[in-house]
Amino acid sequence: MTALEVWWRALAPPEEVESARALYELTPRWSSGNLPFVDGPYDPTRESHWADAARVADYASALPASVSDRGSRILDFGPGDGWPALPLAAALPLAQVTGVDPAPLRVAVCVANARRLGLDNARFVVGDGAALPFPDASFDLVTASQSLEEARDPSKVLAEIARVLRPGGVLRASYQVWALPARRFETVTLVEGVDCLLYTYAVRCQDPPHERRYVLVLPSDGEAAEIHREALIASADAPRAYGETLLTRRSPLGAPLLERLVPFARRSFVIDLHRWTTAWLVEALRHAGFSDVRATVHTGDLARAFARGAIARGEVDALAPHFDAITRALGEAASRQPGESMVTAIR
Ligand SMILES: C[S@@+](CC[C@H](N)C(=O)[O-])C[C@H]1O[C@@H](n2cnc3c(N)ncnc32)[C@H](O)[C@@H]1O
Numbered sequence: 001m002t003a004l005e006v007w008w009r010a011l012a013p014p015e016e017v018e019s020a021r022a023l024y025e026l027t028p029r030w031s032s033g034n035l036p037f038v039d040g041p042y043d044p045t046r047e048s049h050w051a052d053a054a055r056v057a058d059y060a061s062a063l064p065a066s067v068s069d070r071g072s073r074i075l076d077f078g079p080g081d082g083w084p085a086l087p088l089a090a091a092l093p094l095a096q097v098t099g100v101d102p103a104p105l106r107v108a109v110c111v112a113n114a115r116r117l118g119l120d121n122a123r124f125v126v127g128d129g130a131a132l133p134f135p136d137a138s139f140d141l142v143t144a145s146q147s148l149e150e151a152r153d154p155s156k157v158l159a160e161i162a163r164v165l166r167p168g169g170v171l172r173a174s175y176q177v178w179a180l181p182a183r184r185f186e187t188v189t190l191v192e193g194v195d196c197l198l199y200t201y202a203v204r205c206q207d208p209p210h211e212r213r214y215v216l217v218l219p220s221d222g223e224a225a226e227i228h229r230e231a232l233i234a235s236a237d238a239p240r241a242y243g244e245t246l247l248t249r250r251s252p253l254g255a256p257l258l259e260r261l262v263p264f265a266r267r268s269f270v271i272d273l274h275r276w277t278t279a280w281l282v283e284a285l286r287h288a289g290f291s292d293v294r295a296t297v298h299t300g301d302l303a304r305a306f307a308r309g310a311i312a313r314g315e316v317d318a319l320a321p322h323f324d325a326i327t328r329a330l331g332e333a334a335s336r337q338p339g340e341s342m343v344t345a346i347r
Contacts, residue, residue, distance in 0.1 A: 002186060002203055004247075004254050008214050011258060012268035019150045020102040020128075022215045022269035023200075026193040030080040030106065037087040038113055044320040047307040050327060054303035055174070056087040057331025059143045062172035062344060063092070075100060075139040075164065077129055077157075077173075078147025082110040082122075088143065089114070089122035098139075099124040100132060105194065130156040137166035144173035149276055158288035165347040171290065172335070174298060174342045178209040178275035187244035188253050190232045196220055197228045199261055201254075202244065209275035216258070217267040224264035231257050278340045290345035297339030303330045 001009075008014065024030060036042050036049040037056070043049050063072055072095045076085035079099035089097040099110050099122065110124040127133040129151050142161050151157040161171055185204040191197070197218040204211045218224040235245040235253055247254050278295045285293045306326075310316050319326060335344060 002184075004186065004201060004258070005203060005212065005214070007255050008201065008258060008268075011262045012216060012265050014214055014268040014270035017269050017271060018102065018128075018152050019213070019271045019273065020106075022271050023213070024080070024101070024103040024150075025105050026196065026198060026215075026217065027105075027191070028194050029109070031083065035081060035083055037090070038082050038117070042323065044307075044323045045311070045316055047304050047311065050307035050323075050330075051300035051303045052083075052087070053323065053327035054330040054334065055145070055299045056084050056091055057328040058299040058335050058342075059084050059088055059141075059172055059331075060091045061328075061332045061335060062143070062170050063095075063141050064168055064170055071096070072141065073139045074098070075132075075134070075142045077142060077144040077161070078150060079110050079124065080106060080145075080147070082113045082124075084143055084145055085110065085122055085124070086113055086117060086119060089119045090117070093121060095121060097122045098134075100127040100129070100134075102126065102128040129160060132160045132164050134164045136163055137169075139164050140166060140169050142169070142171045142173075144171070144175075146174060146176060148173055149175055149273065152272065154274055154276070155284055155288070158284055162289040162347055167347055169347045171285070171345040171347070172342070173345075174300075175276055175281060177340045178206070178277055180204055180206045183207070185241060186247040186254075187241055188235070188247055188257075189244045190228055190235060192220070193217065196266065197225060199228065199231075199257070201247070201258075204242075204275075209277060209280075211273045211275055213271045213273070215267075215269040215271070216261055216265045217269070218261060218264050219266065222264070224261060227257070227260050227264075278343075281343060285343065285345045290347055292344075292346040294344050295338065295340055296342045296344060297334050297337045298341035299331050299334035301341070302334045302337070303327060306330060 036052045076099045079085040085099040114122045199216040202213045239246045
């Protein structure tokens with residue numbers, strides 16, 4: 001354990017919980033309100049929109065060839081604010097898309113987004129991936145974007161996905177490949193939660209691949225809010241990693257800040273996450289009962305590289321009318337190209 005972990009455990013003994021309860025249930029908008037398609041139409045001048053459209057096309061093309069999209073049943077595991085469930089429901093209007101997430105707040109956000117987008121073939125239910133609330137063999141395709149690895153017991157989750165897929169059904173998932181640029185990384189974040197403020201501290205370790213994330217839940221007013229705001233301003237100049245503030249030695253955002261915030265803490269949580277290498281995931285999927293398992297490149301990376309080149313060469317306006325056809329071709333190509341970050345597994 002790091003010095004700060006030891007200190008945190010002494011000052012604010014944390015309750016061990018799943019990430020859904022300590023993070024996703026407390027975050028008003030997981031995606032900061034700027035998801036292409038969900039929060040606004042695709043914009044071909046933006047690299048990330050090419051990437052997301054290609055990823056949706058990839059998921060859609062993973063539907064087994066033996067079923068037409070009419071009446072096909074798709075499960076999206078851990079949809080956050082509705083991704084990829086919602087754009088997938090729009091791309092396959094005759095399919096029935098179900099999103100499952102253990103955080104009731106995430107489900108409420110997805111339901112509201114589906115209603116706003118007028119998608120009546122997308123439904124969302126509260127449920128834990130380790131005990132999916134569906135009968136055996138009830139889906140043709142399971143999709144997952146950065147969500148399988150959130151579960152405390154990934155082997156149970158993979159076994160559950162194998163159970164709810166029909167024979168010949170497909171799992172197509174993106175996952176975070178655990179390859180840190182250093183043996184260990186420590187970061188903090190200061191964010192706004194639902195009727196609260198959050199101070200989080202994460203320790204990422206390369207070997208064994210692992211992440212522990214500590215969360216202090218604070219009131220959103222009074223002295224705690226003042227300290228939180230001051231720290232947020234101070235963090236603006238600090239170096240960043242993984243979109244979070246890197247904790248350097250003797251940083252005032254580590255132990256000194258924790259000590260100031262602890263007297264106001266409503267809750268203290270720790271989330272313990274097993275992180276994945278591709279070799280581990282492929283083996284775990286075989287063990288869960290999948291017959292054909294293939295790791296592939298990430299569709300988003302392929303599409304981003306394409307879009308970056310087109311933008312740099314000033315070709316985007318000419319390509320914009322072909323956005324759907326090109327992103328579809330990129331999505332289909334990526335799912336056949338060996339690599340890391342996404343996986344296809346056939347039941
Ligand atoms: C990193 S977010 C990804 C959200 C979305 N798929 C995306 O790509 O924007 C992880 C999601 O997984 C959900 N999640 C966490 N633990 C889970 C579990 N045990 N079973 C199913 N989903 C879970 C979280 O609530 C959250 O919505």
